[in-house]
Amino acid sequence: MFTVGVRAQPPPPSGWADAGLVSGEAVELDVRAARLGSRVLALLIDLVSQLVAALLLGAGLSLALLSFGDVVDGALFGASQTVLVILVLVGYPVLMERFLGGRTLGKLAVGLRVVRADGGPVGVGQSLTRALVGVAVEWPGLVLPLLSWAASVTVMLTDPRGRRLGDLVAGTLVVHTRGAGIWRPAPPAVPPLLGWAGTLDLTRLDDGLALAVRQYLGRVHQLAEPDRTRLGRELWAEVAAVTSPPPPWVAPAPAYLAAVLAERGRRAAYRLGRTRAVTATLWPELAPPLALVPHARPAPAAIALRPAAPARAVPVQPDPVRGHPAPINTERLPG
Numbered sequence: 001m002f003t004v005g006v007r008a009q010p011p012p013p014s015g016w017a018d019a020g021l022v023s024g025e026a027v028e029l030d031v032r033a034a035r036l037g038s039r040v041l042a043l044l045i046d047l048v049s050q051l052v053a054a055l056l057l058g059a060g061l062s063l064a065l066l067s068f069g070d071v072v073d074g075a076l077f078g079a080s081q082t083v084l085v086i087l088v089l090v091g092y093p094v095l096m097e098r099f100l101g102g103r104t105l106g107k108l109a110v111g112l113r114v115v116r117a118d119g120g121p122v123g124v125g126q127s128l129t130r131a132l133v134g135v136a137v138e139w140p141g142l143v144l145p146l147l148s149w150a151a152s153v154t155v156m157l158t159d160p161r162g163r164r165l166g167d168l169v170a171g172t173l174v175v176h177t178r179g180a181g182i183w184r185p186a187p188p189a190v191p192p193l194l195g196w197a198g199t200l201d202l203t204r205l206d207d208g209l210a211l212a213v214r215q216y217l218g219r220v221h222q223l224a225e226p227d228r229t230r231l232g233r234e235l236w237a238e239v240a241a242v243t244s245p246p247p248p249w250v251a252p253a254p255a256y257l258a259a260v261l262a263e264r265g266r267r268a269a270y271r272l273g274r275t276r277a278v279t280a281t282l283w284p285e286l287a288p289p290l291a292l293v294p295h296a297r298p299a300p301a302a303i304a305l306r307p308a309a310p311a312r313a314v315p316v317q318p319d320p321v322r323g324h325p326a327p328i329n330t331e332r333l334p335g
Helices: 036-071 074-099 105-110 124-138 145-158 165-170 191-198 207-222 227-242 253-282
Strands: 112-116 172-176 311-314 329-332
Touching: 036 074, 036 105, 036 112, 036 145, 074 124, 105 112, 112 124, 124 145, 124 165, 145 165, 165 172, 191 253, 207 227, 207 253, 227 253
Parallel strands: none
Antiparallel strands: 112 172, 311 329
């Protein structure tokens, strides 16, 4: 396989590359800033993680204090609780962002990352500042909880890059690490090439090359010339080397690729249908219900055949020559 650099057609999708990050070569990075919804979801996951951590640390701390017996008094017990709260509320995000590359468990699950305002990796001091500001005025908000919560949400909604108060103070930014690519179906095969595609030998067309063709056809509208044509010709050269016979006439490379991919999918669907039919015949209990099978039609009811008329014995007159009756002849008379 090969890798070809391509240039995307402007303009980018709406809401994309709004983080304002620029590389050292003065190229804007295609990175999205995390907004209120994704950050609240990550916060909920982190709250569950912090609760579990608090329960485990609290159980360990209680066992440790009980082992000292009479030495533990109320002041020591209160101080230990304060240390536990600080470890959970402040130590959790700082340690996670330090060892997980700017991500907590919630951000890791949602696909977010904390970076510096210039796009660099976040430092321990910045993570500590974010955590302290968050505990003080955001969540849980030790200073005027309701007022600080409203101020935090307002700041996140009005900031162009969705930053909260902790981000503004520490000089950080939360961005998405997963691209929001738009899925496009592969273009269908053109009718003049369907007959040729049905005669193709696709035994040497491996899954990797078919996947490359599928990705190219799904993104062909996002590629700019001349990279679009060049990449299509190179892919078709690889496909033509492992398929036969050659196409009957000259057509654009994407048309050939679409016909080959459509025929490959048709044959795969046919093989799958035969396999399901055999499975349904041998193991009817494993077959999916008719309502769950797409495009399934009930089998026609068996035609009830009219039963045959019963056999009747037809007597024959005695033979005048031999003097005894002829053998009884049986035939089916219509009822």
